[in-house]
Amino acid sequence: xxxxxxxxxxxxxxxxxxxxxxxxxxxxxxxxxxxxxxxxxxxxxxxxxxxxxxxxxxxxxxxxxxxxxxxxxxxxxxxxxxxxxxxxxxxxxxxxxxxxxxxxxxxxxxxx
Amino acid sequence: xxxxxxxxxxxxxxxxxxxxxxxxxxxxxxxxxxxxxxxxxxxxxxxxxxxxxxxxxxxxxxxxxxxxxxxxxxxxxxxxxxxxxxxxxxxxxxxxxxxxxxxxxxxxxxxxxxxx
Numbered sequence: 001x002x003x004x005x006x007x008x009x010x011x012x013x014x015x016x017x018x019x020x021x022x023x024x025x026x027x028x029x030x031x032x033x034x035x036x037x038x039x040x041x042x043x044x045x046x047x048x049x050x051x052x053x054x055x056x057x058x059x060x061x062x063x064x065x066x067x068x069x070x071x072x073x074x075x076x077x078x079x080x081x082x083x084x085x086x087x088x089x090x091x092x093x094x095x096x097x098x099x100x101x102x103x104x105x106x107x108x109x110x111x112x
Numbered sequence: 113x114x115x116x117x118x119x120x121x122x123x124x125x126x127x128x129x130x131x132x133x134x135x136x137x138x139x140x141x142x143x144x145x146x147x148x149x150x151x152x153x154x155x156x157x158x159x160x161x162x163x164x165x166x167x168x169x170x171x172x173x174x175x176x177x178x179x180x181x182x183x184x185x186x187x188x189x190x191x192x193x194x195x196x197x198x199x200x201x202x203x204x205x206x207x208x209x210x211x212x213x214x215x216x217x218x219x220x221x222x223x224x225x226x227x228x
Contacts, residue, residue: 033214043200045155045219052214091154091218098143098208099168100217102154 002027004094004103012109013082020078021106029053031094034068034075039105040088044101048090051075082110113137118203118220125193133188133223135203143167145217146178147202155202161186161209169211191225200224218223 003026013019025034036048046070049061051068058067063083067076079086087110117136125131137144143162147155148171157170161180166212172178175193180186190197204217 016149035216037216037219043224044221045202045217047202047218050214050216088190095214095216098160098162098206101144104154 001094002029002094002099002101004101006090006092006106008105008106009104010107010109012111013083014111016081018078018080019082019106019108019110020076020100021090021092022034023075023077023103025073025075025092027096028095029096031096035095035100036066036075036077036092037091037093037102038088039091040085045091049077079108082108084110084112086110116203116205116218116220118223120223121221122193123223123225124133124163125225127193128194129193129209129227131190132192133201133203133221133225135186135188135205137205138185139183141184141205141207141218143206143208144180144184145204145206146172146186146188147204147219149200149222151199158188177193177208190225195227199224200228205221 005024032053035050038046063080065078089105089107091105119134120139123156146158149155159174160168178188200220200222204219206215
């Protein structure tokens with residue numbers, strides 16, 4: 001079965017700290033795609049980053065970076081130099097075929 | 113760029129009433145999804161459409177139905193509303209074919225339904 005686990009329910013950091021959000025997934029598919037979404041207090045779901053199962057190259061995009069490790073089925077997301085506006089719930093999601101499954105989310109609070 | 117449009121943004125209904133939520137996907141996106149998100153929960157998949165045909169069903173109650181019309185907009189119809197139906201309902205669209213095989217879901221801003 002396809003499943004996404006985000007073990008961290010809530011994280012609090014002080015502004016300018018780096019923070020890593022963990023995501024572990026389960027799938028039997030050999031081709032799949034992983035995503036991170038942000039849900040700020042206003043409620044909308046905003047797409048942040050994606051990664052294909054056949055590309056383990058890790059990347060940096062501005063203050064965001066991600067670490068995809070197929071061997072451990074993990075897709076961790078790091079925010080560098082966090083800001084108060086980063087406070088939100090972050091969801092990791094797995095796409096297999098045309099289906100998507102979301103993790104339970106991690107609530108990040110960035111304190112000034 | 114055009115985004116997914118959902119209406120209404122907020123809806124208040126009483127128990128046993130019906131509600132209709134509307135969704136206008138991003139142009140040229142061939143797949144539409146409906147999700148329900150309860151307070152403090154992750155989005156739960158309800159139903160999806162590919163090229164106006166129902167393609168997959170999740171945890172959608174029998175009291176709910178959905179369809180996609182010839183202009184690609186979709187409607188989620190909810191009848192005999194219960195208190196537990198109070199949630200944020202998201203519509204999302206995505207292109208799935210060809211070079212878009214790794215596309216994310218693009219979400220609308222959601223409809224917040226409150227059942228009293």
